[in-house]
Amino acid sequence: MKEKGLLIVLSGPSGVGKGSVRKAVFSRPDVHYAYSISMTTRAPREGEVNGVDYFFKTKTEFERLIEEGKLLEYAQYVGNYYGTPVDYVRQQLDEGKDVFLEIEVQGAKQVREKFPEGLFIFLMPPSLDELKKRIVLRGTESSDLIQHRMQAAREEIELVHMYDYVVVNDTIELACQRINAIVQAEHLRSDRIAHHYLKMLGVE
Numbered sequence: 478m479k480e481k482g483l484l485i486v487l488s489g490p491s492g493v494g495k496g497s498v499r500k501a502v503f504s505r506p507d508v509h510y511a512y513s514i515s516m517t518t519r520a521p522r523e524g525e526v527n528g529v530d531y532f533f534k535t536k537t538e539f540e541r542l543i544e545e546g547k548l549l550e551y552a553q554y555v556g557n558y559y560g561t562p563v564d565y566v567r568q569q570l571d572e573g574k575d576v577f578l579e580i581e582v583q584g585a586k587q588v589r590e591k592f593p594e595g596l597f598i599f600l601m602p603p604s605l606d607e608l609k610k611r612i613v614l615r616g617t618e619s620s621d622l623i624q625h626r627m628q629a630a631r632e633e634i635e636l637v638h639m640y641d642y643v644v645v646n647d648t649i650e651l652a653c654q655r656i657n658a659i660v661q662a663e664h665l666r667s668d669r670i671a672h673h674y675l676k677m678l679g680v681e
């Protein structure tokens with residue numbers, strides 16, 4: 478029987494750079510994870526393509542997917558729904574592929590409940606000051622909203638114990654190397670591979 482793939486979940490506070498790190502992970506030629514394209518009700522940004530960046534859905538379509546149990550997890554973020562299609566994830570894992578999710582923390586919490594054997598990586602800002610700088614740089618948010626986002630980030634960081642690994646996003650390249658090293662090591666855990674050797678010895 479084919480070995481099941483790993484479910485890799487990258488999460489972390491808003492503004493930490495999850496999207497940039499995920500893109501860098503996938504730009505490496507030696508990395509072959511299956512990326513789970515999320516569903517969302519938010520409007521496409523300039524340059525975004527349906528079926529590549531996201532599957533763009535209406536609110537009604539999304540709520541139907543929820544009712545039909547087609548989502549592994551979903552969350553509301555800044556007034557829009559985001560969710561992970563469950564069939565794709567299960568199918569890729571069954572084919573032995575590692576599946577990579579880049580999702581916000583509420584969604585990661587739901588995945589942990591359903592897939593406790595997944596690999597949960599928390600992307601951490603180098604400091605709260607740096608996170609604030611990134612949030613300010615990113616947008617046109619008012620100072621009230623920035624305060625609100627910083628408070629949300631503090632609450633998100635408090636959930637860090639739910640994760641298996643913490644990766645600091647000091648530079649995208651280093652964060653990306655750390656994530657790939659974690660995945661490689663995870664594949665070599667004795668509880669994942671011991672049965673091959675027991676089979677070799679004829680004791681399993």
Ligand code: 5GP
Pocket residue numbers: 491495496515516519550551552554559560561579580581582583584585
């Ligand atoms: P954006 O609108 O900037 O593309 O994404 C907003 C947030 O939604 C990011 O924190 C991103 O990680 C998160 N996100 C993207 N896809 C999903 C998903 O399928 N589920 C959840 N829970 N969050 C998602």
